[in-house]
Amino acid sequence: MSGDYDDLKRRMDGAIAAFKQDLxxxxxxxxxxxxxxxxxxxxxxxxxxxxxxxxxxxxxPRMISVSVWDKSMVSAVDRAIRESNLGFNPIVxxxxxxxxxxEPSEQRRKELVKISHxxxxxxxxxxxxxxxxxxxxLKKAEKDGDISEDxxxxxxxxxxxxxxxxxxxIDSLLSDKEAEIMQV
Numbered sequence: 001m002s003g004d005y006d007d008l009k010r011r012m013d014g015a016i017a018a019f020k021q022d023l024x025x026x027x028x029x030x031x032x033x034x035x036x037x038x039x040x041x042x043x044x045x046x047x048x049x050x051x052x053x054x055x056x057x058x059x060x061p062r063m064i065s066v067s068v069w070d071k072s073m074v075s076a077v078d079r080a081i082r083e084s085n086l087g088f089n090p091i092v093x094x095x096x097x098x099x100x101x102x103e104p105s106e107q108r109r110k111e112l113v114k115i116s117h118x119x120x121x122x123x124x125x126x127x128x129x130x131x132x133x134x135x136x137x138l139k140k141a142e143k144d145g146d147i148s149e150d151x152x153x154x155x156x157x158x159x160x161x162x163x164x165x166x167x168x169x170i171d172s173l174l175s176d177k178e179a180e181i182m183q184v
Contacts, residue, residue, distance in 0.1 A: 005158065008130055008162065009162060012126075012127050012162065013166075015123050015126035015127050015130065015166065016166060016169055016170065016173075019122075019123035019173065020173065021034075022119040022123075023119060023173065023177045026112050026119075026181070030061055030062075030180075031060070031061055031062055031064050032058065032064075033056040033064065035086065036050050036064065036086075037049065039080050039086075041053050041073070041076050041077050041080040042079075050066070050077065050080065050081075053076075054066045054067055054073075054077055055067045062102075063101065064088075064099040064101065065096060065097070065099075066096065066097040066098075066099065067095060067096050074097070078092055081097065088101075109181050109182055113181055113182065116174060116177050120170055120173075123170045124167055124170055127163055127170070128163065135159060138152050138155050138159070
């Protein structure tokens with residue numbers, strides 16, 4: 001079971017990693033280079049992530065700077081940022097784009113909290129799916145006679161304990177992000 005337990009732990013850690021990535025893409029009052037990660041730029045005939053055509057940095061708490069490597073791509077990057085529905089209006093300055101971040105309104109912050117709760121619930125569901133897979137594996141192993149009923153109960157408790165730890169971590173990350181979003 002140790003190999004299977006390690007696999008379950010790896011899969012649950014993957015759910016947390018995906019949740020962290022989702023949270024990083026949420027716009028709080030502070031600038032973050034992760035805010036632009038989801039933007040795809042039409043470059044050289046294909047869609048590419050923005051970080052493959054430019055360097056994204058945060059020089060100030062309320063400013064994102066994008067330095068485009070190829071001068072001919074500046075307008076494409078500008079267009080991609082404007083069309084991303086993130087509400088950004090970049091200021092073009094040669095091969096650099098400066099994106100000022102306005103203070104989000106109270107209503108927008110509440111919307112972001114709701115979105116973060118949705119991401120958290122998706123992560124919890126993913127962890128529960130992994131737990132279900134582990135429990136199904138254990139029940140099958142017991143039915144096939146590979147493990148005893150006592151081992152089934154002990155290993156089931158171990159899987160449940162791991163699931164509880166993962167969900168607790170998700171809840172902790174959510175409350176931290178919620179506090180960050182609501183901070184004025």
